[in-house]
Amino acid sequence: MLKLKDISVIYKDKTVLNKLSLTAEKGEIIGLVAPNGTGKTTLFNVIANFLKPNSGSVTFLDQLEYKTEKDELSIRKILVSFPDQGDLFDELTGVDHLNLYASMWKGTTRHIPEVIEQLRMTGYVKKKVRTYSLGMRQRLCFAMMMAADTPIMLMDEVMNGLDISNVALISQQLMKMKQEEKLIFVASHLLENLDLYADRVLYLKAGGIIHQQSLDESTALYIKIDIDREQYERLSQEYKLPDDHLFIANHLCCIPIDQMDEDEQSKWIERFLASKVKELTVGPLGTMELYEKFYVEM
Numbered sequence: 001m002l003k004l005k006d007i008s009v010i011y012k013d014k015t016v017l018n019k020l021s022l023t024a025e026k027g028e029i030i031g032l033v034a035p036n037g038t039g040k041t042t043l044f045n046v047i048a049n050f051l052k053p054n055s056g057s058v059t060f061l062d063q064l065e066y067k068t069e070k071d072e073l074s075i076r077k078i079l080v081s082f083p084d085q086g087d088l089f090d091e092l093t094g095v096d097h098l099n100l101y102a103s104m105w106k107g108t109t110r111h112i113p114e115v116i117e118q119l120r121m122t123g124y125v126k127k128k129v130r131t132y133s134l135g136m137r138q139r140l141c142f143a144m145m146m147a148a149d150t151p152i153m154l155m156d157e158v159m160n161g162l163d164i165s166n167v168a169l170i171s172q173q174l175m176k177m178k179q180e181e182k183l184i185f186v187a188s189h190l191l192e193n194l195d196l197y198a199d200r201v202l203y204l205k206a207g208g209i210i211h212q213q214s215l216d217e218s219t220a221l222y223i224k225i226d227i228d229r230e231q232y233e234r235l236s237q238e239y240k241l242p243d244d245h246l247f248i249a250n251h252l253c254c255i256p257i258d259q260m261d262e263d264e265q266s267k268w269i270e271r272f273l274a275s276k277v278k279e280l281t282v283g284p285l286g287t288m289e290l291y292e293k294f295y296v297e298m
């Protein structure tokens with residue numbers, strides 16, 4: 001559905017994206033994770049053609065590129081970007097904004113009442129935007145994407161300023177949209193939330209994708225224990241920890257268990273429990289844990 005090939009973006013002497021390649025299919029939610037200033041927005045800007053890369057190609061549906069006006073128009077019809085709160089019109093109502101997006105992309109506004117109901121906006125959507133709180137504006141921005149209802153959606157910091165119940169509400173909608181076979185990119189700093197709905201999470205560093213984590217059964221499993229460095233060193237002396245174990249951000253020791261039989265797995269768990277670790281869990285590495293692995297300096 002979308003193919004990026006060797007995308008490079010260079011600002012003066014700073015290379016933000018360096019020959020980045022990526023293929024994405026319909027029905028996927030792809031999380032994009034990196035510290036501030038790494039290039040997430042730049043990547044979205046390239047996909048949406050708000051920014052021409054210095055080199056590389058962006059291809060939609062195996063054939064459409066931003067090379068001719070006709071192709072660009074066809075791409076505009078299938079792709080929508082998360083609106084910036086600053087782009088909302090204070091003197092228009094929420095409904096006006098929804099009608100605008102629905103008419104521009106979908107050509108009908110018939111589905112708007114359903115969007116309003118699903119996002120629980122009935123109480124305020126007919127008021128002018130200037131009366132909205134930050135969270136209400138953010139929900140409106142999300143509703144505008146639902147109103148556009150395009151097959152591809154780029155969502156930059158979609159959860160910004162939302163309280164816990166609204167994060168849950170939007171997450172629920174994202175899962176519904178996935179069932180509708182949309183391709184959705186979500187750049188977010190709300191890492192644990194991504195684990196809920198993303199099919200894979202891409203970690204950006206030094207202009208490229210340094211890791212892709214698929215969140216399915218094939219993901220490697222670990223025994224994870226929360227310990228400080230002193231405890232870690234004691235454990236390493238006492239037992240030979242497997243060569244491919246991880247000690248992440250000075251607090252999380254992870255032992256891979258896929259290659260172990262049940263006896264060996266139980267032995268490790270018993271050892272850790274005997275050493276009175278603070279917390280022990282078994283499972284794949286979550287987005288938060290991988291973030292610490294890749295970005296938190298030791």
Ligand SMILES: Nc1ncnc2c1ncn2[C@@H]1O[C@H](COP(=O)(O)OP(=O)(O)OP(=O)(O)O)[C@@H](O)[C@H]1O
Nearest residue numbers: 011012014016034035036037038039040041042043
């Ligand atoms: N127009 C520009 N001119 C020069 N440098 C720019 C420009 N736009 C972005 N940059 C630089 O490119 C880098 C990547 O910026 P980008 O906004 O893509 O990061 P991001 O990962 O989206 O960050 P955040 O999490 O803060 O939104 C930053 O170092 C930024 O300063």
